[in-house]
Amino acid sequence: MGRRSKSKKIPKNRPSSRPRTQSLSGIKPRIDARYACFKLRVGRSSIHRLGVFADEPIPAHRKVIEYTGERISSREAVKRFAKMGSAKSKYLTYLFELNRYWVIDGAAGGCGAEFINHSCNPNLRQRVFKGHIVLMSGRRIKRGEELAYDYKFDKDAQRVPCACGSRNCRGTINIEKKEDWIYWSGRRPS
Ligand SMILES: C[S@@+](CC[C@H](N)C(=O)[O-])C[C@H]1O[C@@H](n2cnc3c(N)ncnc32)[C@H](O)[C@@H]1O
Ligand SMILES: [Zn+2]
Numbered sequence: 001m002g003r004r005s006k007s008k009k010i011p012k013n014r015p016s017s018r019p020r021t022q023s024l025s026g027i028k029p030r031i032d033a034r035y036a037c038f039k040l041r042v043g044r045s046s047i048h049r050l051g052v053f054a055d056e057p058i059p060a061h062r063k064v065i066e067y068t069g070e071r072i073s074s075r076e077a078v079k080r081f082a083k084m085g086s087a088k089s090k091y092l093t094y095l096f097e098l099n100r101y102w103v104i105d106g107a108a109g110g111c112g113a114e115f116i117n118h119s120c121n122p123n124l125r126q127r128v129f130k131g132h133i134v135l136m137s138g139r140r141i142k143r144g145e146e147l148a149y150d151y152k153f154d155k156d157a158q159r160v161p162c163a164c165g166s167r168n169c170r171g172t173i174n175i176e177k178k179e180d181w182i183y184w185s186g187r188r189p190s
Contacts, residue, residue, distance in 0.1 A: 031112035036065040040112070040147070047117040047163050051146045058141040064124060065116075067096050067133035070108035077103035096126075096133055104133055118173045119148030121166035 029042040029050055038058050045051025058064060072080070077095050094107040094114045106114025113135060116124070124135045126149050135149060153160060153174040160173045170176065 029112060029115055031065070032068075035068055035111040035113070037063050038065075040065065042112055042115050045117055045146055047119065047146065047148070047165065050115045051148075052112065052116045054141050054143055054145050054147060057143050058137045060137055060139045062137050064135050064137050064141075064147065065113045066111065067104055067106060067113040067126070067135060068109060068111040069094070069096070069104045069106035069114065071098070072103050072105050074101055074103055077105070080105065098128060098131065098133060102131075116147050116149060117164070118151040118162065119164040119166055120150065120162060120169045120173075121164065122149045123147060124149040 031040045031042060031052065039055035041053050041055050042050055043053050052065075072095075074097075077097075081093070081095065094105060094110065096104045096106060096114075098104055116135065123138055123141050123145065124147055125138045127134050127136055135147075141147065148164065151173045153172075155175050157174060162169055162171055162173045164173075
């Protein structure tokens with residue numbers, strides 16, 4: 001995956017899998033309250049299709065929700081990513097890289113966090129604690145605000161145009177330089 005897979009690159013921190021939307025799966029996207037620390041809801045987003053919104057104010061530096069799903073190997077993630085062939089779902093990805101060996105596929109057993117979109121000016125930060133991906137508030141978040149974090153897709157992965165609309169939008173959800181990418185555990189890539 002990413003640096004190690006030359007032929008089938010998947011985004012560094014979120015590869016891909018079967019899209020899970022109301023229309024495609026028949027499952028109504030929702031937040032599983034067991035994994036959320038605040039009232040959140042899935043709704044229409046101005047950034048991309050569905051997104052996740054705060055239904056109550058969230059203070060800064062608090063755990064907001066865990067990114068859950070099936071834990072799969074990086075090799076399996078590459079296979080799932082390769083299956084995403086249709087033009088409609090070309091850029092859609094629900095995989096989140098836990099570390100260089102493991103990936104969480106939010107399309108299978110996701111708690112709703114997989115609907116959180118990317119922003120170049122995010123209000124969430126991602127952290128890994130004891131093998132769990134946790135999304136924390138980077139600042140105070142108002143009720144009704146859409147939640148977003150910086151996906152930091154691999155610079156060498158498929159370049160995805162960004163529609164976050166923020167003033168400092170870098171135009172892509174990929175990172176520009178390798179140095180911009182840091183493992184969530186805090187280690188820099190070698
Ligand atoms: C995990 S999904 C996010 C939920 C998605 N909006 C949905 O309705 O299923 C991630 C995908 O959403 C799209 N996406 C998220 N944020 C985006 C952004 N700022 N600009 C463009 N596409 C975005 C990309 O296709 C990305 O692969
Ligand atoms: Zn942007």
